[in-house]
Amino acid sequence: MTSLWEDLRYAARLLARQPAFTAAVVLLLALGIGANAAIFSLVDSVLLRPLPYRDLDRLYYVWMRDNVHGRPPALLSVAELLDFNGQVRSLSHFAGLLHQPVTVTRGSEPERVVGAFVSKTYFDTLGIPIHRGRPFLPEEYQPGRNQAVLLTDSFWQNQLGGDPSVVGRILRIDSEIHTVVGILPPMEAETRGADLYLPLPFTPELLAARDGRVVTALARLAPGATEQQAAAELRAASLRVAAAHPASNDGIEAVLTPVMDDVRGSAGQPLAVLAAAVGIVLLVACANLAGLLLVRASGRRKEIAVRSALGASQGRIFRQMITESMLLALLGGAAGIAVAAWSVRAIRNWGVLALPRLELASIGVRALVFTALVSLAAGVLFGSAPALQALRLNLASALNEESRGSSGGRARGLTRSILVVAEVALSVILLVSAGLLLRTYSGLTRLDLGFDPSRVLTMRVVLPAALYADDPSRALFLRRVVSRLNSLPGVAAAGGAAVLPMTSANWRCQFAVDGSDASSPESADYNAVDPSYFDSIGARILSGRPFSDTDTGAAPPVVIVSQSLANRYYPRQDAVGRSLTLHLIGHSQRVTIVGVVRDMALKTPEETPRPILYQPHAQQPWRFIHFTIRASGADPASLATAARRAVHEIDSQVPLDRVQPFSALIGRVLSSRQLAMVLLIAFAALAVLLAAVGLYGVLAVAVAHRSREFGIRMALGARPADVLALVFKDGLGLTAAGLAAGFAAAPLATYALRQMLYGVTFLDPLTFATVAALILAISAAACLLPARRAARVDPSTALRE
């Protein structure tokens, strides 16, 4: 132990005596290790950190899958929640949750918050205890007696200052009085993002709407039960439900998916790519450092020889060398923590990100332990080659060597060259991956969405149910606000819609075209829009007419359909003028198609066009309204203040939120790919820089070593350009070897990326060619300085040395 301490002390002294070298190495390691620590903390918060639920691995979502039409799995209706509850013995708990924005009014300021309406067993299902107060009472789930609310810890802390006396007090929610009955415990990593929990009362209307599938269902496996058993029982129960309610449930089956799968979601692949990328960056950094330390170890041959001559065993020499590397690695790791903390903060603050639980990413104990382990592994990695080199020393010749700072022989030169080839190869892999993502992202941002989101400002209003209880009042509100917005200076067109493209909203309806089987309706995406909505977002009516102010609740029901719906159900015919039966929230009505609008991308820019059905808002006036305001100038954000004022001029009690340009919505959809792309580009740039420095180092040492040879060549008639060419040949030879190795390995990496690519193949020749050109250009730049130094060798001086 004493000798270890002495090795450590000696290592510290050596490093302190070479502050520039130490600083350079620590900086290099800080970047490499810091990037790894930062990505680990993202992975940890997004993928690894468990949700605050009991026995998470036994918790499942339940979805309704339409086996007949092959539609995406849907939520459950309230009636289905009741149907399945208690029918499946392998599920000990079955609960539902319905997200709905609510307005909390404290003082005169209405505030929009996220409410979660939950069924009786919800908190038991998840295993969430009530922190203060009590859970909802059974009678509080009855319609009309449901004026109770449970607060989340974050709402209680942030909005009510953590005042414990709030339990039992009154809170005005959606203009109704509610009693705060309790407060939930702090739930870090909770995914629902709710501020308040309210009882979900089973009203006759909700129970009647069997196909109004709006409830997220959660179930817990019973002790000893397996997922397969539960799935089989659910299938059997689905058949019973379908037999009892063929109109709504024929061919529809309840299926399970683990909650954990949903938690990982789409973030898994980008994060896996980034984790691999930072691993590669660290490998490049280690290869670079190994090369640097090999040169340094060459300068210490005599010291090592003297120590051996004084009785040091090979083990002690190895330990001393590796101790120095470990100390460097730990210093690099410590600085890396600072780099990681800064990076995590920067990534977290990156406005357009949509990774779940990203806000929880921080450098905590787990990240610190990870950093320490990575640092030690890096120390072993870059320290081993120089340490082993020290053991292969010829003691007698090293002790007799008079020349100092010798760079070592051919073997060491070869090792350093191999390290540089590896660095170039690893950089090529990163560059090609980054290039493919860049091409994908660039392609996605240039895709035709079917509408023009530029210069459009969006904002959301959810009308309080108590104030806007009837359809005419909601329709009037929208009409008046749109009219007011259209009169604002700088506004080219303004409109309103129930949902916006590029949001996670998933509104569906069912319909039956004339002549089809009415008992098996088709489904489509759904929206309710005002007459100027299409105009405001630049969507084109292809045939027929847009909605007009005369399409009111009193007028005959009409719809506009998307181009793909028209093509699919009315092939080679004009859809305009045709009728269909629209099924929506338990009601059916005959509607006439008055127009066909161009297809629009709803969820992602690259999706295949979906059938969409649009209703006039005036004929189905939802409480959820998104306004779309196209600016005549370039900056839609400049309209925000005037637009807010315009809404509040109509009703000052209505809360407004999500005021943002349309481009921000698209940015959010692309954010995980953008994150992966930007970070991959940064990591690739770092790797290339390191490889260039490594190449420079190898050439600089080689030039110093060969100055006598260059002197002789020049004395024999070589021109400076000939010597220059010699060095370039060496440097570009190493680069070419690295390129070849990188191109051989890159397809393996890019093949793994292919799910994140769009519009470009994983073997895209343009990307590969560009990377080759870039690497060669950077390598040539790295060769330039040593080559010039070689060309300036003075033959008379070099030959005297």
Add this chain to the structure above:
Amino acid sequence: MKSMISLRNVDKYFQQGPERFYVLRRVTLDIKPGEFVAVMGPSGAGKSTLLHVLGMHDTAWSGEYLFLDQPIHQLDRKKRLEIYKKYFGFVFQSYHLLDDLTVAENLDVPLSYRDIKKSERQAIVADILDRFRIVGKKDLFPSQLSGGQQQLVGVARAIVANPKIILADEPTGNLHSSQGAEIMEMFKQLNEEGATIVMVTHSETNAAYAHRIVRIVDGWIEQQ
């Protein structure tokens, strides 16, 4: 008296293409405990090579080497290191002090490789500093010492672990004559205290301190 060191037909050569270039040729040599032997010869004769063979720094040779009856030529690296640590001290022509360590730390290095407790090591180093009258320089770094002082520290370092035999490779080669004489007096004293000394030197003056001179030419030992 039995030999401490016994070399029999030791050959060392470098292969240069098809040719062998011999550095040591059929070297047979006996050194008794307590002897002070000077090895002399022209440059490139193989003096230093012989010293490194004796000091086990060089293991690529053939022949027999007995040290206190132990067959060095048959031992593995670990066993040779054990013997080296127990019996040998080495003084270099160019001192080879470790630049980043103070005088006291340089003296501590051989002890640190011999599993001696820290407190004991401190006592030994203090004793040696005192004995060599360099206490006042214990915290200085080699670059702050004169050549003579550095070699004094080199000799002190060679004997700090109480070796039975000291191998010295031209120990005064880089020193002024007065400094050289001081070092040679030190060797003489150490020899009188019982240490066996094998010293490579070009200097007849220094060789005069030895009991016996071994001359070596082109790798061959001349008849003594």
